[in-house]
Amino acid sequence: MPQQQWDRVPIDAQSVDAPLSQSAIFLVVTVKDNPTALEQACSALDGIDDLIKTVxxxxxxxxxxxxxxxxxxxxxxxxxxRQPTQLRPFARIEGPVHVAPATPGDLLFHIRAERADLCFEFERLLLDSLGTSVTVIDEVSGFRYFDSRDLLGFVDGTANPTGVDLPASALIGDEDPDFAGGSYVVVQKYQHDLNAWKAIPTHVQEAIIGRTKIDNVEIDDDDAPRKSHKSLATIVDADGNECDILRDNMPFGQPGRQEFGTYFIGYARHLWVIEEMLRRMYVGDPVGSYDRLLDVSTPLTGTTFFAPARPALQRVIGAALARLAPKISQE
Structure with a gap:
C-alpha cells in the first residue's frame, strides 16, 4: 500500500505496532450481563490512558x-x-486430527513492557478498577526467551512485517474509515509436549517448522510431500499477493508443573487472513495434510477481538457511558 494512504491513520493506533517487549501479560475477561457491570467496565476502559501513565x-x-x-x-x-465490518466470533475449527476450540472473551488486555514488574503492577491496578464487573477467563504471563525463540527452540516471529509494511498488514485503512487505524486480534494459548518434541530428530523438527533450528534459515519446501508450518501459515490473496499479519507471540511456562507453551497473538488488517492461516494449519493443504506442529502443541483457547485506534476507543466508550448513565440511575 502506498505510504501516503497511511497519513490519514490516527497516530496513536493503541500501540499495536509497539516494539516487541521483554515481558507481557495476556488478560482475557468476560463482562457480567448487567448495566452496572458494563458501566464499571467501560469506566475502567475510559481510564486506561491515565493508568498507563501512572504506572x-x-x-x-x-x-x-x-x-x-x-x-x-x-x-x-x-x-x-456500529461495529467494525469484519468483527465476528472465533469459529471452532475441526480438522481431521486436531481441533481449534472457541473460548469466551469480552475484553483482551495485551500488556507489554521491558520489565515484568510494570506489567504486574498495571494488571493489578486494572483489575482493581474493573472490580466485580468482570470474570477472568485467562491470564498468561509471557517472557522473551533468549534470541526471540519459542520453547521448542526455534526463532518465532521472523516473518513479521516491518517498516511501511507493518501498518499495511496490521491496521485498517480506508476500507472501513470509521475504524481506520484499528486492528483485528486473534489469540490462542498453546501448550507444548516438550518430551514428545525432544524425541523428534532435529532435521525432522526443521522440516515441520520450515526453518533451520540454529541459524533460522528458511527451508524451501514447495516440492515437499508435506508442507511445513511456515508454508501453511503463508497466505496469498486471489491476486497472488502475500498477506502478512503482525505476531507478538510469547513463551510462558512453569517447569515445576510441566507447563510449557506459546501464547499466539496475531494482529491483522483483514481478519480473514488469520482465519485462513488457521484453517490451513488444522485442515491441511491439501486437506488432511495438517500442520504437524499440532501433534505436540495443543490449543487451549481461541478468541477474536477488535482493537480500535485510541480515538475510536475513546469515542465508543464515551458514547456507551452516556447511554448507560440513565439505566444506572434507574436501578
Missing amino acids: GFRDLSGRLSCVVGIGHLAWNRIAPD
Missing part, C-alpha cells in the same frame, strides 16, 4: 503499553449501533 512514569525506559481488544458480543453491548 509507566515509574520507569519511562520500561515502555509500558496496553492494547485493549473488544470481542463481538461485548461490542454489541457497548456500541450496538
Whole structure:
C-alpha cells in the first residue's frame, strides 16, 4: 500500500505496532450481563490512558503499553449501533486430527513492557478498577526467551512485517474509515509436549517448522510431500499477493508443573487472513495434510477481538457511558 494512504491513520493506533517487549501479560475477561457491570467496565476502559501513565512514569525506559481488544458480543453491548465490518466470533475449527476450540472473551488486555514488574503492577491496578464487573477467563504471563525463540527452540516471529509494511498488514485503512487505524486480534494459548518434541530428530523438527533450528534459515519446501508450518501459515490473496499479519507471540511456562507453551497473538488488517492461516494449519493443504506442529502443541483457547485506534476507543466508550448513565440511575 502506498505510504501516503497511511497519513490519514490516527497516530496513536493503541500501540499495536509497539516494539516487541521483554515481558507481557495476556488478560482475557468476560463482562457480567448487567448495566452496572458494563458501566464499571467501560469506566475502567475510559481510564486506561491515565493508568498507563501512572504506572509507566515509574520507569519511562520500561515502555509500558496496553492494547485493549473488544470481542463481538461485548461490542454489541457497548456500541450496538456500529461495529467494525469484519468483527465476528472465533469459529471452532475441526480438522481431521486436531481441533481449534472457541473460548469466551469480552475484553483482551495485551500488556507489554521491558520489565515484568510494570506489567504486574498495571494488571493489578486494572483489575482493581474493573472490580466485580468482570470474570477472568485467562491470564498468561509471557517472557522473551533468549534470541526471540519459542520453547521448542526455534526463532518465532521472523516473518513479521516491518517498516511501511507493518501498518499495511496490521491496521485498517480506508476500507472501513470509521475504524481506520484499528486492528483485528486473534489469540490462542498453546501448550507444548516438550518430551514428545525432544524425541523428534532435529532435521525432522526443521522440516515441520520450515526453518533451520540454529541459524533460522528458511527451508524451501514447495516440492515437499508435506508442507511445513511456515508454508501453511503463508497466505496469498486471489491476486497472488502475500498477506502478512503482525505476531507478538510469547513463551510462558512453569517447569515445576510441566507447563510449557506459546501464547499466539496475531494482529491483522483483514481478519480473514488469520482465519485462513488457521484453517490451513488444522485442515491441511491439501486437506488432511495438517500442520504437524499440532501433534505436540495443543490449543487451549481461541478468541477474536477488535482493537480500535485510541480515538475510536475513546469515542465508543464515551458514547456507551452516556447511554448507560440513565439505566444506572434507574436501578
